Amino acid sequence: MDSPRPRYGRAFDLVLAVPLAMYVLLVAGLVAAVFLALTPAAIGQAFRDADVWSAILLSLITSTVSTILSVGVAIPAGYVLSRHRFRGRMLADTILDLPIVLPPLVLGLCVLLFFNTSVGRWLDRGIVPEGLFIYQPLGIVLVQFIVGCAFAVRVIKSGFDVLTPDYEDVAMTLGADRWQTFLKVTLPNVAPSLVAGAVISWARIFGLFGPILLVAGTMRGRTEIMPTTIFLEVSIGRIEVALVIGALMILISMATLVAFKRLSGKGYL
Amino acid sequence: MSKGRIIGLAVVLALLAACIALVLWHRTSSKDVLVLCGGSMRAPMEEIKARYAKQSDDVILTSYGDSAELCSQLAETRRGDVFICHDPFMGWAEDHKLVDRWTTLAKLDIVIVVPKGNPKGIHDLKDLAAPGLRLGISDTTYSTAGQLVKRMLKTLDYGEAIRTNVRVETKHHQALCNDVAIGNLDAAITWNAVAHALQDKLDTVGIPRDRIAKVDAVTSATYKLSDLKNIKVTMGLTTAGANKAAARRFYEFAASQKDVFPSHGFTPAQEP
Numbered sequence: 001m002d003s004p005r006p007r008y009g010r011a012f013d014l015v016l017a018v019p020l021a022m023y024v025l026l027v028a029g030l031v032a033a034v035f036l037a038l039t040p041a042a043i044g045q046a047f048r049d050a051d052v053w054s055a056i057l058l059s060l061i062t063s064t065v066s067t068i069l070s071v072g073v074a075i076p077a078g079y080v081l082s083r084h085r086f087r088g089r090m091l092a093d094t095i096l097d098l099p100i101v102l103p104p105l106v107l108g109l110c111v112l113l114f115f116n117t118s119v120g121r122w123l124d125r126g127i128v129p130e131g132l133f134i135y136q137p138l139g140i141v142l143v144q145f146i147v148g149c150a151f152a153v154r155v156i157k158s159g160f161d162v163l164t165p166d167y168e169d170v171a172m173t174l175g176a177d178r179w180q181t182f183l184k185v186t187l188p189n190v191a192p193s194l195v196a197g198a199v200i201s202w203a204r205i206f207g208l209f210g211p212i213l214l215v216a217g218t219m220r221g222r223t224e225i226m227p228t229t230i231f232l233e234v235s236i237g238r239i240e241v242a243l244v245i246g247a248l249m250i251l252i253s254m255a256t257l258v259a260f261k262r263l264s265g266k267g268y269l
Numbered sequence: 270m271s272k273g274r275i276i277g278l279a280v281v282l283a284l285l286a287a288c289i290a291l292v293l294w295h296r297t298s299s300k301d302v303l304v305l306c307g308g309s310m311r312a313p314m315e316e317i318k319a320r321y322a323k324q325s326d327d328v329i330l331t332s333y334g335d336s337a338e339l340c341s342q343l344a345e346t347r348r349g350d351v352f353i354c355h356d357p358f359m360g361w362a363e364d365h366k367l368v369d370r371w372t373t374l375a376k377l378d379i380v381i382v383v384p385k386g387n388p389k390g391i392h393d394l395k396d397l398a399a400p401g402l403r404l405g406i407s408d409t410t411y412s413t414a415g416q417l418v419k420r421m422l423k424t425l426d427y428g429e430a431i432r433t434n435v436r437v438e439t440k441h442h443q444a445l446c447n448d449v450a451i452g453n454l455d456a457a458i459t460w461n462a463v464a465h466a467l468q469d470k471l472d473t474v475g476i477p478r479d480r481i482a483k484v485d486a487v488t489s490a491t492y493k494l495s496d497l498k499n500i501k502v503t504m505g506l507t508t509a510g511a512n513k514a515a516a517r518r519f520y521e522f523a524a525s526q527k528d529v530f531p532s533h534g535f536t537p538a539q540e541p
Contacts, residue, residue, distance in 0.1 A: 065287045068280065105338075112345040134346050135303065135332065137291045183273075214342060217332030219303075232333060234443055235308035237466030239450075 034247050042240035051220040052229060052245065058137065059206070059225040060252070066144035067152075067202040073145075074152035074197055079186070081153070082160035099150035108211030111143060137223055139216035144208055148201035155200055159193020160186075199260045206253060301328045302515045305343060306353040307336040309442065309463055310502060313375075313533045314353065317523050325522075327515045335440075337411075343367050343507065350510035351520055356413060359503040368505035373538045374523070375462075375502040375530035379414055381474040382449050382464045383456050391456055391474055398430035405437045405445040405457035412440045413500060418458050421476075446471060465534020502535060 046052050081093055099107060114120045115134055124131045133139040167189060171181040187194070209227035216223040218232060226249050233242035306314050311333050318329050334342070336354040340361060343349050352359070352368060355377055362368045383391050391397065397404055407415035415438065422428035436454060439445060443466075445457040450470040464473050478498065504523060510516045531537045 061287055061291065065284060065291065068284050109341065109345075112342065116345045116347075131348070135348055138288075141288075141291060213334055214338060217303075217305075217342075218334060219330045219332050222330060223332075231308075232311065234447075235333065236312045237443065237446070239447060 031250055034243055034250065037240075037243050038247055039240055042244050045238075046241045046244040049241075051224065052241075054221050055224045055226050055229045055245075056248065058140070058223075059227075062137065062140045062144060062225065063202060063206045066141050066148050066205050067198055069141070069145050070148035070152040070201045070205075071156070071194065071198050073149050074156045074201075075187075075194065077149075077153050078157035078197075079160050079182075082157050083165065096150055096153050099147050100154070104147075104208065104210035105214065107146065108143065108214030111139075111146070111211065111215050134215060135217045135219070135223065137216065140212050140223060140225060143211045143215050144205040147208055147211070148205040151204050152197040152201040155197035156190070156193050159190035159196075162193075163189050195260055195263060199257060202256065202260075203253065206256075207249065300512060300515070301330050302350045302512055302519050303348060303510075304329060304331045304351040304353065304519070305339045305349040306331050306333050306351075307339065307355060307358075307502075308333045309355070309460065310353055310374075310530075312466060313529045313535065314523075316529050316533070317526050320526060320529075321519060321522050325518065327519060329519055340367075343509070347509040348511075349507050350512055350516035351504060351523075352507055353502070353504045355502045356500045359501075359505055362505060362507075367507055367509070369508055371503050371505035372520075372524050373501045374504050375535035375538050377414075377460045377462060377500040377502060378478070378536050379417060379458055379476055380461045380464055381456055381458055381476060382446055382467075382471045383474060384449055384452065385470055385472055387472050387474075389455050393474070394425070394431070394476060395427055397434060397456060397458075398427040399434075402434045403436045403453075403455045404431065404434040405439070405448055405454045405459075406435055407442060407445070407459060408438050408440045412442075414442065414458070414460055415440075417500070461536065462530075462534040468534070501538075502530065 077096070081089065081096075102110075112134075115124045124133050130136075133142050163186065167185050168181050171185045172178070176184065207227055209231065212223075212225065213228065213231070218224055218228045220232075224232070226245055229245050230242045233239070233245065304314070311331075314331060318331065321327070321329060332339075332342075332349075336358045339352065339354060340358050343352060343362065344365060344367060352362060353374070354362075359368065359371050363371070381391060381394070381397065383389065389396070389399070389402065396402075406418050407413075409415040409419040422431055425431070437445070437448065442459040442463040445454070445459045446463055446467045448454040449457050450467055458476070461473065464471055504520065506513070506516055506520050527538070
């Protein structure tokens with residue numbers, strides 16, 4: 001049983017809690033403003049539209065796939081960057097940060113320009129004549145992966161940095177090979193960072209819009225995702241329907257974040 | 270097989286299935302007609318598409334966006350069968366040999382938008398010079414409407430007084446209308462068609478054409494000169510289109526629907 005907290009220092013705790021309370025109230029206020037602006041008519045109008053359901057489903061599928069891919073790449077990438085010192089390591093580390101710092105529209109333009117090169121044209125239309133990425137749903141996954149993986153690498157690498165290599169060394173002296181050590185010792189110890197990386201990656205890409213608009217377009221029923229729906233609805237003055245989609249994105253985000261927190265047990269931060 | 274390996278295998282298989290589903294998901298095929306359309310023209314285009322669907326099996330896909338962004342997409346991807354935009358972008362597309370031919374669907378005029386009921390009593394451009402008025406205009410560098418307003422204000426005696434009241438300049442016309450509708454601004458100058466979409470929340474005050482000098486203006490560093498007195502909404506057949514026959518059918522149909530754009534607040538292409 002925990003021993004009771006000492007009575008002294010309460011003032012210290014309260015003072016530190018003030019910025020937390022202010023920020024929580026600010027965000028909660030913004031969220032509440034969205035929900036208070038909803039009307040039953042707008043909710044009905046939004047959910048009667050089959051294209052809206054299609055956008056919701058496509059958003060969930062692409063962001064989940066992109067997150068899994070991002071974490072799948074971020075784990076080995078983060079481990080290598082953390083454990084090894086090699087020529088070009090700083091350059092590689094810096095390049096991995098570029099998708100984080102680049103403005104999203106610039107990123108979208110970069111993807112477009114790449115697919116206009118001979119290599120890019122072959123990758124896009126060499127296998128499938130109609131194209132694999134440009135104006136296609138896989139283009140959404142590609143853009144989301146480029147952005148999401150950068151965030152995931154950053155967070156997961158931090159987890160590997162904090163874990164002392166001694167655990168791995170001891171495991172190998174006891175007879176485990178590199179794969180066994182990595183899977184049974186290293187990964188379980190950095191599990192909170194893996195979950196944090198997945199959360200931050202998913203959170204970033206779920207609302208991504210600008211570069212996706214450039215690469216995959218905004219075709220209803222084909223490449224329209226929830227952020228795109230908001231843009232399209234606002235473009236014709238249907239603010240109320242856009243707010244419904246926005247509220248739905250907030251609810252989905254909250255549910256996903258709570259699920260991730262439960263998965264990691266004690267909390268991912 | 271251990272539990273961890275089963276879970277890992279399940280995740281990989283689920284990922285593979287999702288990727289295959291995405292590859293097969295409502296893919297854009299070469300038989301589809303891809304229309305790249307400026308966001309402001311969405312409402313009339315959806316109506317034209319609905320009418321066309323009643324008489325043709327051609328699949329018309331529309332990708333909406335900012336006209337400038339669509340230009341970049343068209344130039345870089347060389348995809349798209351029909352391109353719909355407002356001035357000056359069709360001129361740019363023509364210069365870069367991205368379109369074969371084009372036609373005018375409608376015109377755009379600038380109007381003053383005010384909240385429903387016109388609480389500030391704005392009936393003329395001159396009323397925008399009232400001290401303390403909160404005014405929004407389009408970006409005077411990157412927006413055609415903004416370029417038009419900038420030049421118009423320079424020719425007016427009270428133009429400087431109006432300029433003093435400008436609280437926001439933005440490329441996003443819809444955002445200007447929203448700001449007026451929710452009370453962040455007292456008035457804004459924007460396109461008539463954009464204002465029409467929020468007609469239940471906004472009133473509009475016309476700006477006489479004679480206030481707008483016939484100016485051939487460069488509306489950005491790279492785009493062509495355009496006549497700011499007659500801003501056109503244009504539709505072009507692209508040179509890169511994969512499905513030219515179907516694109517031409519849709520192009521000719523859309524051009525024939527002369528009542529659609531005016532019903533959505535645009536100025537008719539051929540004014541009486």
